[in-house]
Amino acid sequence: MSTERGRIQISGFDTEDIDDQDPLATASELESKEVESRWQKIVSNIVRDRLALGGFVVVAVMGLAALLSQSISVGGVTIQPLSIVPYDPTETAVGARYAAPSLSHPMGTDRLGRDLFSRVVTGGRYSISIGLVVTALAATFGVIYGSISGYFGGRVDEVLMRILDIVFAFPGLVLALILVALFGGGFWPLVGAFALVGWATYARIIRGEILKVKQNEYVLAAKALGARDRTVIFRHVIPNAIAPVIVQATLSIGTVVIGVAALGFLGLGFDPGTPEWGTILDAESDTLATGAGGDWYWWATVFPGLMIFVFVMSMNIIGDAVNDALDAQVDDIGGGG
Amino acid sequence: MSLQKFILKRILASVPVLFGVSVVTFALMHITPGDIVDQLVAANPNVPAHESARLRREFGLDQPVWVQYLNWIQGVLTGDFGEVYSSSRDVSSVVLARLPETIILGLFGWVFAVLIAIPGGIYAAVNKDQLGDDVSRFVALSGISIPNFWLGLMLMAIFAVRLDWFPTLDPQTSLLSPSMLWWLILPGVTIGTAAAANMMRIMRTSMAEELNKEYVTAARAKGLPERTVILKHVLRNSLISVTTVAAFLTASIVAGSVVVETVFGWPGLGLELIQAVHLREINLILAITLFTGFFIVLANLLADIVYALLDPRIRDEY
Numbered sequence: 001m002s003t004e005r006g007r008i009q010i011s012g013f014d015t016e017d018i019d020d021q022d023p024l025a026t027a028s029e030l031e032s033k034e035v036e037s038r039w040q041k042i043v044s045n046i047v048r049d050r051l052a053l054g055g056f057v058v059v060a061v062m063g064l065a066a067l068l069s070q071s072i073s074v075g076g077v078t079i080q081p082l083s084i085v086p087y088d089p090t091e092t093a094v095g096a097r098y099a100a101p102s103l104s105h106p107m108g109t110d111r112l113g114r115d116l117f118s119r120v121v122t123g124g125r126y127s128i129s130i131g132l133v134v135t136a137l138a139a140t141f142g143v144i145y146g147s148i149s150g151y152f153g154g155r156v157d158e159v160l161m162r163i164l165d166i167v168f169a170f171p172g173l174v175l176a177l178i179l180v181a182l183f184g185g186g187f188w189p190l191v192g193a194f195a196l197v198g199w200a201t202y203a204r205i206i207r208g209e210i211l212k213v214k215q216n217e218y219v220l221a222a223k224a225l226g227a228r229d230r231t232v233i234f235r236h237v238i239p240n241a242i243a244p245v246i247v248q249a250t251l252s253i254g255t256v257v258i259g260v261a262a263l264g265f266l267g268l269g270f271d272p273g274t275p276e277w278g279t280i281l282d283a284e285s286d287t288l289a290t291g292a293g294g295d296w297y298w299w300a301t302v303f304p305g306l307m308i309f310v311f312v313m314s315m316n317i318i319g320d321a322v323n324d325a326l327d328a329q330v331d332d333i334g335g336g337g
Numbered sequence: 338m339s340l341q342k343f344i345l346k347r348i349l350a351s352v353p354v355l356f357g358v359s360v361v362t363f364a365l366m367h368i369t370p371g372d373i374v375d376q377l378v379a380a381n382p383n384v385p386a387h388e389s390a391r392l393r394r395e396f397g398l399d400q401p402v403w404v405q406y407l408n409w410i411q412g413v414l415t416g417d418f419g420e421v422y423s424s425s426r427d428v429s430s431v432v433l434a435r436l437p438e439t440i441i442l443g444l445f446g447w448v449f450a451v452l453i454a455i456p457g458g459i460y461a462a463v464n465k466d467q468l469g470d471d472v473s474r475f476v477a478l479s480g481i482s483i484p485n486f487w488l489g490l491m492l493m494a495i496f497a498v499r500l501d502w503f504p505t506l507d508p509q510t511s512l513l514s515p516s517m518l519w520w521l522i523l524p525g526v527t528i529g530t531a532a533a534a535n536m537m538r539i540m541r542t543s544m545a546e547e548l549n550k551e552y553v554t555a556a557r558a559k560g561l562p563e564r565t566v567i568l569k570h571v572l573r574n575s576l577i578s579v580t581t582v583a584a585f586l587t588a589s590i591v592a593g594s595v596v597v598e599t600v601f602g603w604p605g606l607g608l609e610l611i612q613a614v615h616l617r618e619i620n621l622i623l624a625i626t627l628f629t630g631f632f633i634v635l636a637n638l639l640a641d642i643v644y645a646l647l648d649p650r651i652r653d654e655y
Contacts (some may be wrong), residue, residue, distance in 0.1 A: 171592035305487030
């Protein structure tokens with residue numbers, strides 16, 4: 001790349017150096033310190049705020065329990081040997097049909113005598129892992145898309161934003177529902193559907209931030225020194241515009257968890273009998289119809305829903321704490337959707 | 338920029354979006370493997386090959402995709418959405434029959450949300466960082482976090498089945514009769530809860546922000562009663578930020594209607610969509626999705642116009 005800028009001859013350094021600079025070199029030492037303190041701030045905020053700490057503990061316990069509930073093997077190799085739940089979540093008749101909660105079945109049993117506690121604990125696997133993967137994919141793509149749009153501006157921005165408007169014209173859940181209905185259910189189709197629906201929010205948020213950050217003199221300085229667009233975007237612009245994206249990502253895990261469960265409840269996404277929270281609710285929802293005189297097997301519908309509620313609530317509490325720590329002012333939209 | 342010019346500009350900007358929505362919807366239906374004829378054949382394996390070819394010709398499925406799109410969009414623009422294959426009904430008549438049910442449900446949800454959120458948000462902002470604020474924040478957070486299908490199931494189990502306060506079967510009476518209200522309350526509350534909670538949080542934040550501004554101090558200093566300061570001055574300004582998210586909340590109510598109508602067996606568009614999805618009724622899915630998209634674009638447009646009315650500075654940002 002030429003270092004000539006008009007009539008002013010710039011010499012004495014190589015632009016490649018700016019592009020390929022070691023991140024630990026003197027110039028970026030300040031920057032990395034700033035990032036570190038931001039994460040420290042989030043952590044200290046969560047620890048100080050007892051509610052947020054509680055939320056974090058709940059999320060950690062539920063996530064770990066789901067991970068350790070059953071052994072996991074990939075391609076015949078066991079990578080997680082533990083099975084901490086008392087019964088196999090898919091094994092029928094481990095107790096009586098619709099046995100009330102007791103010591104041996106803390107959440108009772110379902111219509112086929114399966115242990116609800118085992119099913120509900122294992123059920124976290126589907127929603128939580130999909131929530132995490134979707135958020136990672138959607139945030140990555142959305143951030144790149146929104147950054148390009150905001151950084152280059154002009155006609156590029158105009159076109160990319162119109163495309164975004166089209167995505168926003170579909171309510172997320174409806175689009176995900178149609179995608180899953182057309183392409184079938186299962187883990188990866190669900191991830192794909194929710195990621196396709198979710199990226200647009202990140203794109204819009206980061207674009208707005210980048211329009212603000214772009215005005216800063218250090219961006220101008222980096223450009224003037226001849227750094228490539230890619231370097232300016234990834235090293236200077238995005239790190240300074242990322243705070244609201246982190247907040248949105250924290251809040252959206254809960255939204256995806258609810259969305260996955262909603263599709264499960266609508267009978268889409270998973271095979272019937274899968275111990276997924278929404279699918280369990282779908283299978284057991286007819287137990288509600290038993291009238292005032294009959295027995296109401298309340299545990300069959302209360303516990304699966306309660307698990308979703310508690311998890312999402314904890315996630316949102318963490319999101320609020322992260323928001324306070326970063327002072328990012330994200331108005332979270334969606335949630336229950 | 339004058340208001341008229343702003344409105345015109347926004348309407349024109351919506352046209353390519355609507356076009357895009359129709360293309361995306363149509364494309365979605367046509368990149369999936371298998372068409373309606375394959376499905377009819379699968380249901381009845383004795384259909385000979387020339388018969389399915391004839392059916393394809395009849396449905397126009399033997400033409401290139403872009404011709405199919407043009408045929409379809411031409412029909413849509415004249416109000417013809419094709420027919421429901423399984424029952425030979427007209428798609429547009431099905432949509433029109435279901436639409437009022439969904440509108441009434443959504444409207445009830447909206448009114449419920451506003452009635453809860455505005456006073457709740459004011460209360461929380463005025464009592465910021467006190468016990469009342471903490472409690473209302475916790476309630477709002479719960480409202481966002483609760484899955485609406487589970488909330489609906491629980492409300493139904495408690496208030497309709499156990500306590501028998503509300504009926505839950507399909508409403509058979511006319512939509513505008515007073516007894517409809519009894520059928521509406523449980524699904525309406527379910528659909529409005531998330532929107533109410535979201536709106537309440539936004540109301541609280543924007544109101545707390547407004548309360549710190551200097552004009553509030555000035556109004557208090559000149560001796561205005563606190564009530565007047567809050568309701569006459571602060572409330573009006575904080576409502577502006579609530580309108581900006583109103584369109585998002587409408588989208589959340591529309592999405593919620595799919596789930597909530599299924600929970601309560603409410604005979605609206607959402608329930609129809611779920612049934613269409615299970616039967617792979619492509620024309621019906623296309624029509625309902627397109628309609629939803631159109632409605633949300635319209636809601637966005639309206640929200641922008643209201644915003645521009647309330648805050649003239651916005652008009653120049655477009």
